[in-house]
Amino acid sequence: MNIIILLVVCAGLVALRFVPKINILGWLAGWWIAVFVFLRWGIDPPLPTSIQGMFVAILTLALLAYLSANSAHFRFVLDRFVAFTTQKKYTIPLLAVIAVLPCLVALRVYFDVTEGPAPPLSSRTIHPPPPTSIEVAGNTIDLVNDDNPYRALETEDPAAFEEHVENGRRVYYENCVYCHGDDMAGDGLFAHGFDPIPANFQDATTIAMLQEGYIFWRIAKGGPGLPSESTPWLSAMPAWEDFLSEEDMWDVTLFLYDFTGHRPRAREDHGGGGDH
Amino acid sequence: MKLLARRLPSGVLLFLMLAGLALVAFWTPDAWAQEAPGQVEYRSFPVVGSRVVVWVIAQLHLMFGAFVLAVPMFALTIEFIGFRNGDKRYDDLAYEFTRLLSVSFSFTASLGALLTFFLFILYPRLMEYLVSIFDWTFMLYACVFFLEAVFLYSYYYGWGKMPKWLHLVIGLCLNLVGIAIIFIADSWLTFMNSPNGIDAEGNLLSTWDAINNFTWMPINIHRLIANICFGGSIAAAYGAYKFLGAKTDEERAHYDWMGYMGNFIAIAALLPLPFAGYWLGREIYAFSQSLGIALMGGTFSWLFIIQAVLIGNLFLAANYYLWLSMERIHGAERYRKFTKWLLASITVCFIVWATPHSLVATVEEARAMGGSHHPILNVLGVMSAKNTAVNVLILTTYLSFLFYRRANKEATVSWAKTGNIVQFGILAVVVGVVIFLGVYGYFVEASVRIGLSIPQVSLVLFAMISITIIDVFMFRKAKILGPIEWGKIPNRAQYALFFIAITFAWTMGLMGYVRSGIRQHWHVYGVMRDTSVDAFTPTLGYAANVVSVTVLIFFAFIAVVFFLSSLAGKKKLDAGEGTSS
Known part of the structure; x- marks a missing residue:
């Protein structure tokens, strides 16, 4: 977050309240500009333009709704618009707008076509x-019904469980650390050679949302084992089943959760019919 | 056209048209002549292919079906209110809603017949299997559908021609039969997603278990509520259409009221709908992680972003309509100052709901973010944030309703000030706790986080119910500050009603595709593979185009329904020399 921009935006909005006789158009324009400036320059790292566009579209829609939800405001703006487009005293500003609008579009087109080549979004x-x-x-590993075969040891035999976690630690630091990093944040030595960069397991929205069978599948099959739907997946992950034993892969799964402090997503009871 | 419409029932006309189209499309005798009985797994459909034709017709059938099953629910309720309070306006309104049913029912039946033909002709192997599982339920469905026709036409044509209690009983039977229809049909389609009651080879073990599969009841409840939303919004759009064409103040007042009532029904049903949808999603995830991930985190997750945008727009439009509606109420000016705060809440919730988890970014943008997740926005992309946003969005819309309800009233009870403080206190505490639970969800494991949605929903329901109860007692014998001037509402409010109806239809089409599409290359998930040429998941853009074209076709048909329903009204008007309402 860029605090300076945030403060400037807040100060601008506070100042807006004290502008004498500000009309609804000024008020709406002030808010639109303030939020736009904040979204464009106030957030660090910057938001992707696709998200900026979506947020600004929602904001614009909301401000237009606010304007037209009040007939007095709506009439005021319509009257101003009609006056601007029909009254003689506005001829020069109107011509200026008519001239400037296509120029802005042309400028946008110019910037678009002169940008360097980039892969499509x-x-x-x-x-x-x-x-x-x-x-x-x-x-055959049943990803729907099977759990990590060593997970039960966590409560049944903690010492044996710890051995599996330790084995997982060894496997991780021998094989995974180079990409996924010392602390599993997806920032290993090789990480920035990849696009997209490796998954960040510390993030509460990655392994914490998944069952262990899913993690095992990703480790075992890697990039080559990704499904044919929704391609391209763009994963450089090797299929570790070619290098590791099944036990090693379950163990490293245990270690990922143990190290990050996340819990794997548990299976849920359902309110429907019988077993599948 | 008028003459033709009077001579031939519209449903017959439509059926003939569609049957003609089907005959032309299937005129491929050379290929079929060589087919050996029982050996054909698929047949092809020219130009658009089998999948698209079944997809479009199924969606159209579903939309009309939703309308036909929903309208009797609120028509009966409104008729009952009129019966209890003796206000003829309610009876007239219920009749006007029902008038839309006659033509729509014919459309539904014709599209249903067409869908059945196409399914049996184009997907014989799948249908043979489904019949082997659900054999007697197909018979039951046909019988119940016949009963639906009997009750529906008795309800419509019997209006004012039989004792009121008997008419109400027929309306009740119509609704019960309608619910039975939807429950039976739901069992077939949910079995395809979450099969149950079969052995490992797919052979039937128990028909009841096949019906009562994992997602059957969540779909039943979700569809019942969604149907009411959809039916209400279409009825409101009819009111808007008539309002814009009204010639007199009386007509404008009547259709303004009709539009308001339709919208009220739609939005009242919309409030619990996200909860039902969440339950359905949760059951899908519980049945199969693969399906759950395809739905919410994988292939189809981008459609949920589109859905969020659509539903955000729905909430915005619903609130917008209410704010404009308050212009026809004397005394509502007191509440105008709150509009900006309500709007701010809606906008923030809309933004949170529509924020994707993994962002569309250029390589440079992704590198600056350190991946496809933004370090700040990342937290808005998961269900904790979205659940919280939707709960606050629902409470905000409820608040708009509350302001509308009390717009021209001033409480006269001695405890009015205390009542307001208690209402505000409940709202503030509930919003606070809902947000707290949303944030807390990031610090607990997934299964606990999912469970937090239940207290969130319960609190929101508690707030809405308790505040309403207090409001009802507080505004008894309230001082009326001015009348509600029905008909004095800006035209743009009517366009908001059109927007709501179209958005509902689009959302239904999109989500229907997602529910069906998550099976991907399976006809019956994990049991019967799709081995046809269409055994691939279409791109999101292609799917969105098919859904959009379907919605356009639906509204073209709905325009015919509105037109024919207006003709029926004119005939009555002519016969009654303008005495009809």
């Missing part, structure tokens, strides 16, 4: 849907 999907089951080293 893509609406990346963050969680690929997993299959119902996968084959790993000849074993």
